[in-house]
Amino acid sequence: MTAIGPSSRELRIGVVGAGTIAGAHSAALVNVPHLFRALALRPRLVVVADINGALAASLAERWGYDRVARDWREVVEADDVDLVLACLPPAANKQVVLGAAAAGKHVVCEKPLGVSAEDAAELLGACRSAGVFHGLAAGYRWSPAVRAIHDLIAGGELGEIRSLRASFMLDYGADPEVPLLWRFRKELAGGGIAIDTGYHLVDCARFLVGEIATVQGLSATYITERPLPGADAVGNRGDGSVGAGARQMGPVDVEDAAAALVTFESGAYGVFETSRVAPGRRVSLRLEVFGSRGSADWDLERPDEFLVCLPGDVGTFGFRRVLVNPTHPGAAELLIAGTDGTSIGWLGQECAMWAEFLTAIAEGRPTHADFGDGVRDNAVIDALYRSAASGSRTPVVLPAGTP
Amino acid sequence: MVDDLLGVGILGAGWITRAHALAIRTLPVVAPVGRPVGIPILAARDRERAQAMAATIGADRVTTDWREVVEDPAVHVVANLMGVAAHREATEAALALGKPVLCEKPLGVDRFEARSMASAARAAGVQAVTGFNYRFIPAMRLARDIALSGALGDIVHFRAAYLQDYAAVPAPLLPHNGSRAVTDYAHIADFLHYVGGEAEAVQATAAKLTGDGPDVEDAYVAAIDLRGGGIGSLEASRVARGWKGRQVVELDGTLGSFWWDMEDLNRLHVFYAADEAAGTGGFRDVLVTQGDHPYVARWWPPGHTLGWESTFVHEWHDFLAAVVAGEPVQAHQATFDDGERAAVLCDAILASAREGRRVRISEMTPAEQGVGPA
Numbered sequence: 001m002t003a004i005g006p007s008s009r010e011l012r013i014g015v016v017g018a019g020t021i022a023g024a025h026s027a028a029l030v031n032v033p034h035l036f037r038a039l040a041l042r043p044r045l046v047v048v049a050d051i052n053g054a055l056a057a058s059l060a061e062r063w064g065y066d067r068v069a070r071d072w073r074e075v076v077e078a079d080d081v082d083l084v085l086a087c088l089p090p091a092a093n094k095q096v097v098l099g100a101a102a103a104g105k106h107v108v109c110e111k112p113l114g115v116s117a118e119d120a121a122e123l124l125g126a127c128r129s130a131g132v133f134h135g136l137a138a139g140y141r142w143s144p145a146v147r148a149i150h151d152l153i154a155g156g157e158l159g160e161i162r163s164l165r166a167s168f169m170l171d172y173g174a175d176p177e178v179p180l181l182w183r184f185r186k187e188l189a190g191g192g193i194a195i196d197t198g199y200h201l202v203d204c205a206r207f208l209v210g211e212i213a214t215v216q217g218l219s220a221t222y223i224t225e226r227p228l229p230g231a232d233a234v235g236n237r238g239d240g241s242v243g244a245g246a247r248q249m250g251p252v253d254v255e256d257a258a259a260a261l262v263t264f265e266s267g268a269y270g271v272f273e274t275s276r277v278a279p280g281r282r283v284s285l286r287l288e289v290f291g292s293r294g295s296a297d298w299d300l301e302r303p304d305e306f307l308v309c310l311p312g313d314v315g316t317f318g319f320r321r322v323l324v325n326p327t328h329p330g331a332a333e334l335l336i337a338g339t340d341g342t343s344i345g346w347l348g349q350e351c352a353m354w355a356e357f358l359t360a361i362a363e364g365r366p367t368h369a370d371f372g373d374g375v376r377d378n379a380v381i382d383a384l385y386r387s388a389a390s391g392s393r394t395p396v397v398l399p400a401g402t403p
Numbered sequence: 404m405v406d407d408l409l410g411v412g413i414l415g416a417g418w419i420t421r422a423h424a425l426a427i428r429t430l431p432v433v434a435p436v437g438r439p440v441g442i443p444i445l446a447a448r449d450r451e452r453a454q455a456m457a458a459t460i461g462a463d464r465v466t467t468d469w470r471e472v473v474e475d476p477a478v479h480v481v482a483n484l485m486g487v488a489a490h491r492e493a494t495e496a497a498l499a500l501g502k503p504v505l506c507e508k509p510l511g512v513d514r515f516e517a518r519s520m521a522s523a524a525r526a527a528g529v530q531a532v533t534g535f536n537y538r539f540i541p542a543m544r545l546a547r548d549i550a551l552s553g554a555l556g557d558i559v560h561f562r563a564a565y566l567q568d569y570a571a572v573p574a575p576l577l578p579h580n581g582s583r584a585v586t587d588y589a590h591i592a593d594f595l596h597y598v599g600g601e602a603e604a605v606q607a608t609a610a611k612l613t614g615d616g617p618d619v620e621d622a623y624v625a626a627i628d629l630r631g632g633g634i635g636s637l638e639a640s641r642v643a644r645g646w647k648g649r650q651v652v653e654l655d656g657t658l659g660s661f662w663w664d665m666e667d668l669n670r671l672h673v674f675y676a677a678d679e680a681a682g683t684g685g686f687r688d689v690l691v692t693q694g695d696h697p698y699v700a701r702w703w704p705p706g707h708t709l710g711w712e713s714t715f716v717h718e719w720h721d722f723l724a725a726v727v728a729g730e731p732v733q734a735h736q737a738t739f740d741d742g743e744r745a746a747v748l749c750d751a752i753l754a755s756a757r758e759g760r761r762v763r764i765s766e767m768t769p770a771e772q773g774v775g776p777a
Binding site: 317 | 672687
């Protein structure tokens with residue numbers, strides 16, 4: 001393991017990519033030491049790099065980075081960076097992660113880890129060889145409600161899990177005027193909505209129910225060309241980037257929506273659906289699990305509660321609406337008013353994730369939600385794409401040598 | 404066998420008559436009472452109106468005189484569905500003839516009328532029930548059963564609100580005809596007793612909030628001191644914009660709570676504090692459509708929801724089943740004593756609002772007036 005650096009109480013962070021998700025991570029990193037008071041490591045925001053200099057400067061000014069850079073190499077090679085956080089599109093994250101591992105830096109990579117399982121496996125291998133910490137930023141498994149459901153399942157409260165329904169519906173792509181950003185381009189994103197938000201469903205499903213064995217998938221593209229974006233387009237909707245000069249269109253080569261029927265190694269099955277053309281659904285993630293004794297249900301639009309149905313008293317059998325409370329893992333630190341009924345929200349789950357990563361690094365141990373999970377998440381998405389192309393049920397195949 | 408027909412004579416031809424008649428017609432299909440039930444005669448002051456309603460609901464004959472219904476030998480049971488001002492005289496006449504009566508709520512125009520009617524019922528020794536139909540919503544029956552079982556502990560809070568907006572619109576579909584909001588919404592005053600609570604004192608405010616019409620309140624709010632130390636509230640309005648039938652009943656006890664809303668009437672939300680030990684405390688969302696829930700086995704398989712009209716079927720079944728059996732009605736059905744109890748609470752609310760002071764229930768039931776509500 002790499003030494004942490006001159007300031008043993010600090011973990012110095014360098015970020016590559018200054019887009020939306022980098023801002024979310026920055027907010028979590030700023031907040032996490034104030035919420036998780038027992039952390040052995042305190043993050044320090046050292047440098048952020050982006051080819052869009054104004055974006056990097058804005059992020060640095062907002063969240064308090066010491067400096068900005070234009071080139072990712074300046075982050076990966078910096079002497080005063082202990083951990084590199086890769087927040088570029090997946091195709092571009094690869095060189096950052098490989099470079100960081102080669103330089104002996106710890107790495108956290110935004111999901112999806114790779115554009116394919118092979119790609120992801122290469123990153124895992126590099127980090128394992130270098131002996132650095134690797135964490136996959138797939139934040140939803142860190143939501144205290146999702147962790148509470150995980151613990152109910154692990155404790156046998158729901159019995160044997162028989163099925164899972166997972167959907168992630170969004171509408172950021174519903175408007176055909178949204179420009180041809182990286183998320184609509186296979187060479188940068190590795191795919192469409194399946195690898196973007198379907199990845200979260202796979203990660204949560206694996207967290208809750210276990211490994212996925214087979215996939216029957218389908219995908220659909222409704223908007224086949226989009227306006228080319230301006231140079232400064234940012235965000236999911238390319239804010240402010242369309243309309244300048246002559247309008248040019250470019251082809252969309254990835255799917256807008258995808259669905260899959262999967263089998264788990266346990267014998268359970270799962271139903272997945274995701275779309276970015278679902279009008280009215282901004283960021284609607286829902287997870288339902290059904291076991292032999294009970295069921296649980298979580299909806300990101302109500303992130304701080306979950307529904308659970310357990311074998312109950314005669315006459316009052318029904319779903320309990322459970323508010324995330326201090327008895328749930330990771331929740332006590334996030335409920336800053338000390339009691340349930342006070343919301344945690346999206347930032348809270350990101351803080352919970354970073355608290356675990358910082359603790360794991362301080363203790364010199366791996367975390368769950370590492371690049372091994374990324375390889376497996378990617379492998380399921382690969383199978384979905386293969387199945388959608390072939391029209392048949394497809395096994396999930398891990399790259400050779402996957403631990 | 405036609406001789407076996409149990410005749411229900413109906414007084415009144417307003418829209419509530421259709422609700423009751425629909426229930427009576429549904430009884431043999433859903434909840435037989437042991438004898439066929441018919442509607443031999445219906446009375447309304449306006450003959451054309453009476454005839455139109457009789458044709459709608461299948462009443463055999465009509466009259467414009469309520470006495471003809473009460474005295475008709477084919478009438479064994481009287482349903483008094485007229486306006487509240489016409490409740491007492493006809494009801495007491497029927498009771499004097501030994502005929503069981505179902506009288507719509509509120510029982511009388513005030514506690515004195517209600518007390519008179521309750522006395523008449525006791526003297527007659529026949530079944531006499533007040534039309535608090537919401538008691539018969541399966542979810543509220545279940546709530547009562549749970550509360551009275553002690554599973555929720557002692558009552559700490561009781562809250563009930565009945566909010567509508569029908570009088571807020573310029574041309575109301577349902578004119579209030581000068582009825583008082585406090586007594587018109589007596590359902591919520593009744594619910595307090597139904598789930599095991601008793602009022603000790605009230606502090607209330609009431610207001611007329613519509614521009615014209617009779618000088619009666621359209622809304623009120625009352626704070627209630629409960630016997631045993633808890634506190635509660637009652638609120639009702641017919642000018643609360645957006646709410647069509649929001650009747651919320653909530654009870655918080657030392658061991659648990661429930662809440663219910665008529666706008667989602669098949670659901671009861673129940674909380675048991677004991678659930679919290681396992682990290683899964685939370686309100687249970689109970690879809691009250693299972694065979695082990697009150698009344699439901701008579702209807703459909705689980706998950707097939709019931710509507711507002713089902714309350715009248717349950718109300719009529721339980722009433723007529725008691726009549727056929729020659730037994731008192733069961734404890735969950737509102738007797739005239741319950742109608743009187745609700746009238747006492749409503750009068751206390753009105754007195755408090757009028758006089759601007761806390762009014763004790765005992766002031767409303769002076770000992771010299773005879774036997775008050777239990």
